[in-house]
Amino acid sequence: MKDKTRRTVITGMLCALAYTTAVVGRVPMVLFLKYDPKDVVIATGGLLFGPLTALATAVTASLLEMLTVSENGILGCCMNIISSCSFACTAAIIHQKRRTIRGAALSLLCGWGCMVAVMLFWNYLIAPVYMGCSREAVLELMLPAFLPFNLMKGGLNMAVTMLLYRPVTKLAARWDRGVFHN
Numbered sequence: 001m002k003d004k005t006r007r008t009v010i011t012g013m014l015c016a017l018a019y020t021t022a023v024v025g026r027v028p029m030v031l032f033l034k035y036d037p038k039d040v041v042i043a044t045g046g047l048l049f050g051p052l053t054a055l056a057t058a059v060t061a062s063l064l065e066m067l068t069v070s071e072n073g074i075l076g077c078c079m080n081i082i083s084s085c086s087f088a089c090t091a092a093i094i095h096q097k098r099r100t101i102r103g104a105a106l107s108l109l110c111g112w113g114c115m116v117a118v119m120l121f122w123n124y125l126i127a128p129v130y131m132g133c134s135r136e137a138v139l140e141l142m143l144p145a146f147l148p149f150n151l152m153k154g155g156l157n158m159a160v161t162m163l164l165y166r167p168v169t170k171l172a173a174r175w176d177r178g179v180f181h182n
Helices: 003-024 038-049 051-068 073-095 101-131 134-178
Strands: none
Touching: 003 038, 003 051, 038 051, 038 073, 038 101, 038 134, 051 073, 073 101, 073 134, 101 134
């Protein structure tokens, strides 16, 4: 299979897997915030194939989620894309420079920190519109609700992605060597 076709097929499979994990693994947390593990799939794809794969997977999975199972509409879709990309694309960009297990850990740690900071900013901007309340009310929710949720979400996504990193990279290397080809 040609490399471009192979990458397109793999990206499509990652999109389907990310969407499936978002639908099946959705767990309500606090207020309207729900955790789903789709960022694990998006980040893993980004670490293996680069930030454009992470971006394509995040946008596609979030759009599919909005059209099928989300009650949050376009605002929720935008927030999903921003959250996923700030985590996975940041990790993928940094990982391109250091393609080792330590590089993956560092890149995911940076992605986690970026996602927390970015989502606090965007929650401050968007949550008043979404929740129909004042910015002051949202500001009061930053420490007890938004910060812990984003720390937990990013930390969990980072930990699970790190657990999958080595087995998935070994599998990808076997695929590249032609072990799975006829």
